Amino acid sequence: MLIRNPLSMFLVRVLPLHKEIH
Numbered sequence: 001m002l003i004r005n006p007l008s009m010f011l012v013r014v015l016p017l018h019k020e021i022h
Helices: 006-021
Strands: none
Touching: none
16 A cells, blocks of 8 residues: 555665665
């Protein structure tokens, strides 16, 4: 449901990336 929006997809991709970078 959340991944349905493009913004959600972006967040889902940025969230894990941010965790790895930090």
